[in-house]
Amino acid sequence: MAPGAPAQSHKNGAQAETAGTVATLTQAEVRELLAAQGFTRVDDLEFEDGMWEAEATSADGKRVDVRVDPASGKVYTEGQVSRLGAEDIKARLAAAGYSRIHDVEYDDGLWKAEAERPDGREVEVRLDPQDGRILGVEND
Template structure:
């Protein structure tokens, strides 16, 4: 019966090793778990974090911002960068087209700024159609998915 006392202590490290397998991962293998995203948003001043889901390569939620307004928020699972819909971009549609062209994409179209991110349809060098999500601040590519 002495072993029962030690079983939770022995299982805890094993469980800690297996839990990350259930997290949403990116191509780099880094990821943030749902509790980590909630903690990050709370520390950033968001409250009433509802419907946190992993979609289109980003954590997405509705939350109340510091000014008490409801906003759509996205979080990059690898970097923890927060993108809120109220964010204003200093980049233009043409800036985004130029960034994508320089990155090797062609036939860039349907460029929109939505929910704090730039989104565009484009063609990769291998001819595949993709949807690309880019940062509002510097135009860096955050996520690419097959269209």
Template sequence: MKKRILPLLVGLSVCGIAFAQNMPSAAPSVASATQTLPTITTWTSTPPSGALSEDAIKTSIANAGYKEVKNLEFKEGVWRTEARGGNKRWVKLAVGPVSGKVYPADAPSKLNQDEVNAKLATVGYVNIKHVKFDNGLWGADARNTRGDHVALLVDPTDGSVVARSHD
């Protein structure tokens, strides 16, 4: 019996050391708790590190079925542009800077306001206010886990946070 426990204890010790080396030194953020860290950006006037290039963003837009991209600019944490769709009409688009996911302004949301509130509360946001669907993304004001006021852009299909900014 003791011979079986010793290898188990050694194995658990090695695993514990391996996990400790991969853990971040700071407390986990709301984003890391939801496994959406790569898609969240903090609003600035320039794309975040790790963001796709303009050419890659244009490729994402083309892969989504749009052509003739014009006025592409990084604004409020996402790429904003207009592009011509398959029906030859111009459509306003928002594009996630890291994921390259395209959000057409005229597409309906799969989530309603209550579902967006619930998704944000689940990942730790509190005092969620001003939840509104506009230009393809949900917008909301809230407080993060540290109590800071933040503005959020939320994916209309899964409720994940696409971008956030300090108010």
């Protein structure tokens, strides 16, 4: 699958593609990763929209939504503070060749935006809140 192609949804950890990188984290590996970072009571873990998603209890006892990048294993939690603003995200997407960028929002620890790829397809793009790296692209 080419970079920018839509990610495939797999509920059981089969290979999935996100931003051009084949991900191999299985559901069991994601559970181990979350446990190693202090999360407990991991519920509803599933691969959706190019990322592993779950509800978990954080080390401080709060219930939070978590997302895990299937390629890097980086964990994103709701309430996480972004170092970037909406204009930074628009600039990064434009530099990556996207146009008609709109509906840029920070939600559940990730930046999300609607945009048009160079081939004219409408997509939703998810980006890292710290460096603006594209984590996943889904057909809209």
